[in-house]
Amino acid sequence: MNAVDRLWEHARNAPDSIALRVGEQSWTYGQVRDLVAAWAQRLTDAGIEPGDRVLLVAPTSQEFAVVHQAILAVGAIGVTVNSASTSVELEYFLTDAECSLAIAWHETVDVAQQAATATGIDLWTLEAGDIETGPGADLDLPRSMQPDDTGVLLYTSGTTGKPKGAELTHGNIVACAEIVSGTLESDSSDRVGTALPLFHVFGQICVMVATFQVGASLSLLRPFSGEGLLRMAAAHRLTVLAGVPTMWNAMLHADVEVSRDDLAGLTHALSGGAALPLAVADAFRERFGCRVLDGYGLSETTGAGTSAKLSPRRKEGSVGPALNRLEACVVDSEGNPVPFGERGEVALAGPVIMKGYWRRPEATAEVMRGKWFLTGDIGKQDEDGDIWILDRKKDLVIRGGYNVYPREIEEVLYTHPDLREVAVIGVPDDRLGEEVAAVYAPHPGRVVESSALRAWLEERLAQYKVPRIYHEVAELPKGSTGKILKRQLDRGSVLEHGMKVTRDRSAS
Structure with missing residues (x-):
C-alpha cells in the first residue's frame, strides 16, 4: 500500500485525463506521474529513504502537489507546514521531527535558510515552475508501505502549548480519500476546485488526495479572493468546490458577474475547518443555488469525521452524522456516553484516527480512550446520530x-x-x-x-x-x-x- 498508488493507476489506465489545473495550465495524469517520478528520483539521489522526514514549506501550487506526492511515493514522511511560518517556528519543526531535508518555496527561502542553518539541515529551494519530467520512470514506485507506516506529519496549532505532530499513516490517508470520495459519490468526471492551503489536512487529503483517488481533476487557486474563486468555478465548470467559512462569506459578498447559471454544474460545496454560520450558508444557496455542506474533522482524524450530506434531512446547525466507516458519540468527563441531546465532548473512532502524536506518548494517551479519539470539542447528538458542534472545550x-x-x-x-x-x-x-x-x-x-x-x-x-x-x-x-x-x-x-x-x- 502507498497513498499515491491510485495516481499511478490512473496514469496507466487514463494517462490523458486531466489531473491538475492552475489558471490556463493543465497537466494530465500521465504528466503528473512523470513529474512526481522525476522528483522522487531527486529525493532518492539525495539519500532520502523510507521513514525519513522531509519538511515542505510551500503555498498552494502545482509544485506543492508534485513534491508532496513524490515524498509519499518514496516512502518518506512529509512534514507540511504553513508557508508563512517564522524561522523560529521552522527551526522547531525541523528539530522536533528530526528532518533529513527541507524544501522551501523561493519566496520564503530566507526565513527557511535561517532555520536550516541553525539545525544543520540541507535546504532545497522550490522555484515556481520547478517541476519537469526526467529520470525516475524506472524507479520501483510507488514504494510498498505498510498501512501503519506514517505518511505525513501535521503539526497542530499549539494553542495549548508547543505544536504536536499528528502522525497520519498511509492507511489513514487512503481511508480518508476513499470515505470522502465515496460520500460525494465522486468519479473521474468530477472537476474539483479549491483555494485551501495544501499544507493543511482539509486541502491536502480531503480535497487533493481524495480527488486523485477517483481520477478527477483538481483546480487550484492562489491567492484566494472571493471573486477569483467564483470565476475559477465558472471557467473550469467545477462540480465540487471546497472552502472554509470565511471563503464562503467572501464569495457571498463578492462583486463579480457570476450567477447561479454560471455555476449550474456545481453539485457539492464543501465547508470545513470551522463552524459555518447558518446565515452564510443560507445566503450562499439563495444567491448561487448550491447548498454548502458543513462537515467536521480534525488533523488528528485525517480531516474526516462527520458530514451533513449524510443526514436524511437538513437539520439547522448540524454537521451531520459520522461518515461511513466512522463512529461518533458524545461523552462526559469520565468518557461515558451522555444521553441524546445533552452536552459533552465529541469523540470519534475509525480508520482515519491518527497513529498518535509524534514521540509524545503521554499526549497521545490523553486524547485516546480505547478506540475513541477525544476531540476537545463540545457537542451534542440526537437519536439519528447527527452531531452539533457547540464550541471548543477551551473556548x-x-x-x-x-x-x-x-x-x-x-x-x-x-x-x-x-x-x-x-x-x-x-x-x-x-x-x-x-x-x-x-x-x-x-x-x-x-x-x-x-x-x-x-x-x-x-x-x-x-x-x-x-x-x-x-x-x-x-x-x-x-x-x-x-x-x-x-x-x-x-x-x-x-x-x-x-x-x-x-x-x-x-x-x-
Whole structure:
C-alpha cells in the first residue's frame, strides 16, 4: 500500500485525463506521474529513504502537489507546514521531527535558510515552475508501505502549548480519500476546485488526495479572493468546490458577474475547518443555488469525521452524522456516553484516527480512550446520530457559574444584517470570573452601535448569554486557512478599548 498508488493507476489506465489545473495550465495524469517520478528520483539521489522526514514549506501550487506526492511515493514522511511560518517556528519543526531535508518555496527561502542553518539541515529551494519530467520512470514506485507506516506529519496549532505532530499513516490517508470520495459519490468526471492551503489536512487529503483517488481533476487557486474563486468555478465548470467559512462569506459578498447559471454544474460545496454560520450558508444557496455542506474533522482524524450530506434531512446547525466507516458519540468527563441531546465532548473512532502524536506518548494517551479519539470539542447528538458542534472545550466561557458557548452567540450575530465577521470570547472579570465579549467587523459603510447591538441580542438570547462588552474592528485575525483566530485577539485590548454596555442599554 502507498497513498499515491491510485495516481499511478490512473496514469496507466487514463494517462490523458486531466489531473491538475492552475489558471490556463493543465497537466494530465500521465504528466503528473512523470513529474512526481522525476522528483522522487531527486529525493532518492539525495539519500532520502523510507521513514525519513522531509519538511515542505510551500503555498498552494502545482509544485506543492508534485513534491508532496513524490515524498509519499518514496516512502518518506512529509512534514507540511504553513508557508508563512517564522524561522523560529521552522527551526522547531525541523528539530522536533528530526528532518533529513527541507524544501522551501523561493519566496520564503530566507526565513527557511535561517532555520536550516541553525539545525544543520540541507535546504532545497522550490522555484515556481520547478517541476519537469526526467529520470525516475524506472524507479520501483510507488514504494510498498505498510498501512501503519506514517505518511505525513501535521503539526497542530499549539494553542495549548508547543505544536504536536499528528502522525497520519498511509492507511489513514487512503481511508480518508476513499470515505470522502465515496460520500460525494465522486468519479473521474468530477472537476474539483479549491483555494485551501495544501499544507493543511482539509486541502491536502480531503480535497487533493481524495480527488486523485477517483481520477478527477483538481483546480487550484492562489491567492484566494472571493471573486477569483467564483470565476475559477465558472471557467473550469467545477462540480465540487471546497472552502472554509470565511471563503464562503467572501464569495457571498463578492462583486463579480457570476450567477447561479454560471455555476449550474456545481453539485457539492464543501465547508470545513470551522463552524459555518447558518446565515452564510443560507445566503450562499439563495444567491448561487448550491447548498454548502458543513462537515467536521480534525488533523488528528485525517480531516474526516462527520458530514451533513449524510443526514436524511437538513437539520439547522448540524454537521451531520459520522461518515461511513466512522463512529461518533458524545461523552462526559469520565468518557461515558451522555444521553441524546445533552452536552459533552465529541469523540470519534475509525480508520482515519491518527497513529498518535509524534514521540509524545503521554499526549497521545490523553486524547485516546480505547478506540475513541477525544476531540476537545463540545457537542451534542440526537437519536439519528447527527452531531452539533457547540464550541471548543477551551473556548467555553464560565460567566458567574454559567456555561456560555461562544458559537451559539456567534450564530445569532451572523444573522445581523450589518455584521460581516464576529468572534465571541471570554475576558477576565473580577466579580464574575469571566465576562462575555463580542468582537465584530461591520460591512463596509455600515454603522453598528454597541447599545443597539446589545438590545438586539437581548431579544434573541437569555440574559446570561448576552455579551456585555463590544469591540468593533476593521477585520478579525485569520489563519492561513481563513479560520478566525480567537487566540490572536488581545483580551486586554478588548477590555481597554471595548464598550461595556450596561443592562439599561447605555454605554458605560
